[in-house]
Amino acid sequence: VTTPAVVTVTGAAGQIGYALAFRIASGQLLGPDTPVRLRMLEIPPAVKAAEGVAMELDDCAFPLLDGIDITDDATAAFDGVNVALLVGARPRTKGMERGDLLSANGGIFGPQGAAINAGAADDVRVLVVGNPANTNAYIASAHAPDVPADRFTAMTRLDHNRALAQLRHRTGAAIDDIARLAIWGNHSATQYPDLTHATIGGRPALEVVGDDAWVRDGFIPTVAKRGAAIIEARGASSAASAANAAIDHVHTWVHGTPEGDWTSAGVVSDGSYGVPEGLISSFPVTASGGAYTIVPGLEVDGFSRERIDASVAELVEEREAVRALGLV
Numbered sequence: 330v331t332t333p334a335v336v337t338v339t340g341a342a343g344q345i346g347y348a349l350a351f352r353i354a355s356g357q358l359l360g361p362d363t364p365v366r367l368r369m370l371e372i373p374p375a376v377k378a379a380e381g382v383a384m385e386l387d388d389c390a391f392p393l394l395d396g397i398d399i400t401d402d403a404t405a406a407f408d409g410v411n412v413a414l415l416v417g418a419r420p421r422t423k424g425m426e427r428g429d430l431l432s433a434n435g436g437i438f439g440p441q442g443a444a445i446n447a448g449a450a451d452d453v454r455v456l457v458v459g460n461p462a463n464t465n466a467y468i469a470s471a472h473a474p475d476v477p478a479d480r481f482t483a484m485t486r487l488d489h490n491r492a493l494a495q496l497r498h499r500t501g502a503a504i505d506d507i508a509r510l511a512i513w514g515n516h517s518a519t520q521y522p523d524l525t526h527a528t529i530g531g532r533p534a535l536e537v538v539g540d541d542a543w544v545r546d547g548f549i550p551t552v553a554k555r556g557a558a559i560i561e562a563r564g565a566s567s568a569a570s571a572a573n574a575a576i577d578h579v580h581t582w583v584h585g586t587p588e589g590d591w592t593s594a595g596v597v598s599d600g601s602y603g604v605p606e607g608l609i610s611s612f613p614v615t616a617s618g619g620a621y622t623i624v625p626g627l628e629v630d631g632f633s634r635e636r637i638d639a640s641v642a643e644l645v646e647e648r649e650a651v652r653a654l655g656l657v
């Protein structure tokens with residue numbers, strides 16, 4: 330009998346949490362051989378709604394779902410946790426300055442990082458979804474000095490998947506024939522979706538596309554601003570696609586990337602590609618043996634250099650701001 334993995338979702342009663350919980354409980358996060366104990370962390374006013382989600386989870390009679398715990402206490406939520414999905418965050422509201430946003434989130438992700446440090450299992454893997462995701466992951470990691478920094482990641486897999494979808498639309502290629510796309514930098518409008526190393530059916534993607542103007546003025550802004558376009562159309566931000574990307578991110582982390590391909594994730598920089606060491610930035614990454622590794626030795630052309638530097642500059646500013654606010 331396999332011991333159940335403890336999976337904690339914060340903000341579990343929110344819209345991403347609602348899309349995520351059922352897929353975790355059905356086994357899509359860790360695979361069909363791993364039973365799951367699902368922990369839901371919510372703020373007190375949303376605990377009742379989380380109880381409702383738990384009732385629905387019950388009613389699915391998922392064979393792999395070993396049990397559900399609901400709590401508003403971070404220490405209890407992260408005790409023995411194997412996979413932590415940090416989704417709940419303080420959104421930017423009208424008139425809020427960046428400093429206010431970072432402070433509000435520092436008040437969430439600092440204590441959650443400390444609770445992970447105090448109680449998590451040795452193999453804990455943390456994915457931060459709540460925005461600003463990269464900097465929230467940075468804050469959480471800073472409060473977890475005993476957890477290796479490479480266990481704290483931020484989600485750019487949704488951006489990666491959006492880029493795959495745009496390329497499929499443009500070229501008619503099958504998703505499985507597209508390889509080596511990369512998202513660099515911050516999960517924000519400054520991110521750089523990079524086609525320079527991508528291939529379609531083994532051919533350079535840029536050659537298949539054959540239209541630099543589309544890459545610059547169509548592909549890149551469409552991917553970077555897709556979140557806003559979804560809000561405009563749906564009247565609510567991306568939820569099921571974000572949950573899907575979170576599932577992909579953890580599944581790949583545990584089960585690996587296919588030979589010859591890579592994916593994108595916000596991981597701690599080792600100084601590669603001129604990204605200051607310690608920042609949590611998106612890179613092309615492979616996964617094997619349960620670890621994400623930055624793809625080494627890629628050539629970075631002039632255009633890519635500019636775009637990466639611009640997004641990384643934003644991450645550096647956010648880091649300076651959280652330092653100045655005493656959040657790390």
Ligand code: NAX
Pocket residue numbers: 339340341342343344345346370371372375416417418419420437457458459460461462484485486487488516556566567568571
């Ligand atoms: P919702 O507002 O629907 O849900 C958030 C939930 O978090 C609420 O139920 C709230 O009660 C809870 N919460 C707030 N503070 C908490 C705390 N301290 N502890 C535990 N729970 C807490 O937002 P939703 O649409 O689910 O989005 C969640 C986060 O994901 C947002 O920050 C959003 O910006 C971010 N996103 C990140 C994406 C990415 O690619 N990295 C894409 C999708 C999404 O925009």
